Amino acid sequence: MSEDREITIYDIAKHLGISAATVSRGLKNNTMISKSTRKKIADAAKELGYQSNTFASSLRSKNTHTLGVLVPRLNSHFMSSVLAGMEKAASKQGYNLIIAQSLEDADREVVNASTMFNKRVDGLLISLSANTENLNHLDSFFKRKIPVVFFDRVHPHADTTSIIIDNYGAAYKVTSHLIQQGCKRLMHLGGNLLRDVYRQRLEGFQQALKDHHLPFIEELHIISTLSEDAGTDAARYILDLPVSKRPDGVFCANDTVAVHCMIGLKAAGLRIPEDIAFAGFNNDPISKVVEPNLTTVDYSGEVVGTTAVSNLISHLKGISDLYMTNQITLRSELIVRASSAKMRTDI
Amino acid sequence: MSEDREITIYDIAKHLGISAATVSRGLKNNTMISKSTRKKIADAAKELGYQSNTFASSLRSKNTHTLGVLVPRLNSHFMSSVLAGMEKAASKQGYNLIIAQSLEDADREVVNASTMFNKRVDGLLISLSANTENLNHLDSFFKRKIPVVFFDRVHPHADTTSIIIDNYGAAYKVTSHLIQQGCKRLMHLGGNLLRDVYRQRLEGFQQALKDHHLPFIEELHIISTLSEDAGTDAARYILDLPVSKRPDGVFCANDTVAVHCMIGLKAAGLRIPEDIAFAGFNNDPISKVVEPNLTTVDYSGEVVGTTAVSNLISHLKGISDLYMTNQITLRSELIVRASSAKMRTDI
Numbered sequence: 001m002s003e004d005r006e007i008t009i010y011d012i013a014k015h016l017g018i019s020a021a022t023v024s025r026g027l028k029n030n031t032m033i034s035k036s037t038r039k040k041i042a043d044a045a046k047e048l049g050y051q052s053n054t055f056a057s058s059l060r061s062k063n064t065h066t067l068g069v070l071v072p073r074l075n076s077h078f079m080s081s082v083l084a085g086m087e088k089a090a091s092k093q094g095y096n097l098i099i100a101q102s103l104e105d106a107d108r109e110v111v112n113a114s115t116m117f118n119k120r121v122d123g124l125l126i127s128l129s130a131n132t133e134n135l136n137h138l139d140s141f142f143k144r145k146i147p148v149v150f151f152d153r154v155h156p157h158a159d160t161t162s163i164i165i166d167n168y169g170a171a172y173k174v175t176s177h178l179i180q181q182g183c184k185r186l187m188h189l190g191g192n193l194l195r196d197v198y199r200q201r202l203e204g205f206q207q208a209l210k211d212h213h214l215p216f217i218e219e220l221h222i223i224s225t226l227s228e229d230a231g232t233d234a235a236r237y238i239l240d241l242p243v244s245k246r247p248d249g250v251f252c253a254n255d256t257v258a259v260h261c262m263i264g265l266k267a268a269g270l271r272i273p274e275d276i277a278f279a280g281f282n283n284d285p286i287s288k289v290v291e292p293n294l295t296t297v298d299y300s301g302e303v304v305g306t307t308a309v310s311n312l313i314s315h316l317k318g319i320s321d322l323y324m325t326n327q328i329t330l331r332s333e334l335i336v337r338a339s340s341a342k343m344r345t346d347i
Numbered sequence: 348m349s350e351d352r353e354i355t356i357y358d359i360a361k362h363l364g365i366s367a368a369t370v371s372r373g374l375k376n377n378t379m380i381s382k383s384t385r386k387k388i389a390d391a392a393k394e395l396g397y398q399s400n401t402f403a404s405s406l407r408s409k410n411t412h413t414l415g416v417l418v419p420r421l422n423s424h425f426m427s428s429v430l431a432g433m434e435k436a437a438s439k440q441g442y443n444l445i446i447a448q449s450l451e452d453a454d455r456e457v458v459n460a461s462t463m464f465n466k467r468v469d470g471l472l473i474s475l476s477a478n479t480e481n482l483n484h485l486d487s488f489f490k491r492k493i494p495v496v497f498f499d500r501v502h503p504h505a506d507t508t509s510i511i512i513d514n515y516g517a518a519y520k521v522t523s524h525l526i527q528q529g530c531k532r533l534m535h536l537g538g539n540l541l542r543d544v545y546r547q548r549l550e551g552f553q554q555a556l557k558d559h560h561l562p563f564i565e566e567l568h569i570i571s572t573l574s575e576d577a578g579t580d581a582a583r584y585i586l587d588l589p590v591s592k593r594p595d596g597v598f599c600a601n602d603t604v605a606v607h608c609m610i611g612l613k614a615a616g617l618r619i620p621e622d623i624a625f626a627g628f629n630n631d632p633i634s635k636v637v638e639p640n641l642t643t644v645d646y647s648g649e650v651v652g653t654t655a656v657s658n659l660i661s662h663l664k665g666i667s668d669l670y671m672t673n674q675i676t677l678r679s680e681l682i683v684r685a686s687s688a689k690m691r692t693d694i
Binding site: 091 | 409428435443445446447448450467
């Protein structure tokens with residue numbers, strides 16, 4: 001049999017000496033066909049290399065059972081946990097994921113959204129690039145009522161649901177903790193304020209300062225990409241300040257920038273937490289390895305992923321209506337470790 | 348206009364008061380149509396929510412421009428770097444990725460392979476689960492000549508190309524380095540030997556011992572999942588040994604198990620590298636954070652990903668023939684850091 005020609009149910013029927021109708025029913029696992037015949041048909045289909053016509057039937061039913069996932073970067077600890085959660089939830093319901101990354105570039109995100117649209121995904125899961133300024137590139141989805149779920153880096157829109165954690169509340173809690181440990185001159189290493197996650201972390205930080213009658217010090221608020229290098233740069237910035245102008249506590253918008261800032265300060269002889277206390281965000285594996293271990297905010301990327309996909313699929317199956325839900329806020333938890341324990345000796 | 352009805356080229360034609368043939372040509376960017384008309388057509392298509400018929404034309408041409416990616420787990424630093432590299436290389440050539448994870452379960456890998464086959468991926472990229480024992484689940488791909496590329500966790504097969512690093516050589520180099528630093532009783536924390544990567548790392552370790560006339564000590568060879576917990580368990584195992592039976596150097600098949608073993612030993616008062624030297628594998632972010640910094644093997648997951656996809660697409664485009672290539676071995680590099688510097692004081 002030619003290997004290039006498409007195998008059809010007629011080939012299977014001929015091979016087994018039964019009717020094509022029986023083969024068709026057998027492949028659909030129709031119980032009108034005896035179990036042993038169904039097995040024979042399935043075995044023959046496999047042997048001959050028959051591809052089920054999900055593809056052609058998708059075209060007829062307009063459902064592809066495929067979800068598009070657009071993320072800023074695939075290679076972060078958080079995003080890989082989110083993807084793992086999404087894949088688990090999707091495959092359980094018979095859905096597949098097509099993925100693309102914007103590499104933090106809004107133009108690339110526009111192209112990716114258009115590709116997903118033309119691939120006819122049944123729904124879209126998206127976390128925005130750092131410099132995305134509007135949602136025009138999603139208009140075609142909204143127009144055709146293809147459901148869109150935002151996660152982590154979200155943007156308010158009437159026709160979508162957002163899956164987030166309470167960034168404001170978590171930042172407020174971390175900052176209050178640092179203040180309780182005796183910090184009076186607090187620094188914030190934050191991210192791009194175009195993104196809600198980072199704006200809300202800054203706002204929680206500021207509100208906690210205000211509620212404790214402490215000043216927000218402009219020159220101790222640094223916005224960066226939150227990379228390893230940004231952490232090293234922040235350490236240099238702190239070391240260049242006159243000793244009296246240095247912070248005595250730092251709240252960082254992620255663990256990477258916190259850990260590499262700590263490493264830079266330790267190399268210069270500063271003591272953590274005695275001279276400067278530290279707190280991060282994400283509970284990344286490095287937070288448990290750095291010495292002293294880093295106080296941080298734990299939230300499960302996997303839960304973000306499963307929640308986003310479950311809500312999208314419930315909507316697609318008509319079980320729930322995504323357009324009624326504005327926002328789903330997931331739990332996060334402050335994990336206190338030695339990097340912030342100025343007052344406590346029991347950690 | 349109803350939002351549920353499919354928008355066709357006839358709708359665009361009617362909207363613009365031009366012929367459907369002109370719309371069709373314009374959408375294909377045919378230069379017979381003036382640039383301004385092409386722009387008008389593109390704008391109208393966007394406004395009306397027209398979906399290009401890549402889907403239907405895929406059915407005709409039998410190409411989906413989609414590659415399947417099957418991995419053991421999505422949430423590891425290495426795998427997320429591989430995926431990032433794959434996505435970059437694929438999107439550059441107009442291909443999309445559908446992803447699925449086996450969660451180290453061979454049965455799940457079988458189901459995932461069948462899904463990818465029925466989704467009619469143009470090619471498959473696969474890294475095997477820890478307990479996959481044969482390639483029967485890929486037979487349908489081989490039969491239909493859908494190209495398969497293995498990466499990282501590979502299995503010899505005539506019809507595929509494997510993208511690997513020289514695990515044997517890297518392990519030999521690391522072990523020789525530990526021996527040069529004065530280690531005489533070496534331990535190996537290794538992975539499941541069903542997988543070539545771990546078998547080859549063990550073999551490189553054993554050959555280096557042999558070449559330096561040192562014994563391979565059975566009770567100092569521990570096979571595990573290489574997780575954080577496995578590292579903690581290994582520390583306990585070492586601490587339970589009589590002091591004279593403890594290793595003076597440990598070569599670990601990944602950085603996670605190395606770092607968490609080090610943390611356990613340090614907590615018990617052992618000095619690294621003075622009492623026990625350490626070396627890992629992967630150059631994971633934690634290797635630069637643990638104290639002392641971990642000696643390790645660096646190889647780029649991103650390069651593994653781009654190489655795998657580039658080779659697959661070159662084959663699909665007829666530029667090169669994958670069936671002629673047996674194996675592509677990528678460069679890796681030993682990075683010596685303080686965890687193994689028994690002899691050297693300059694690190």
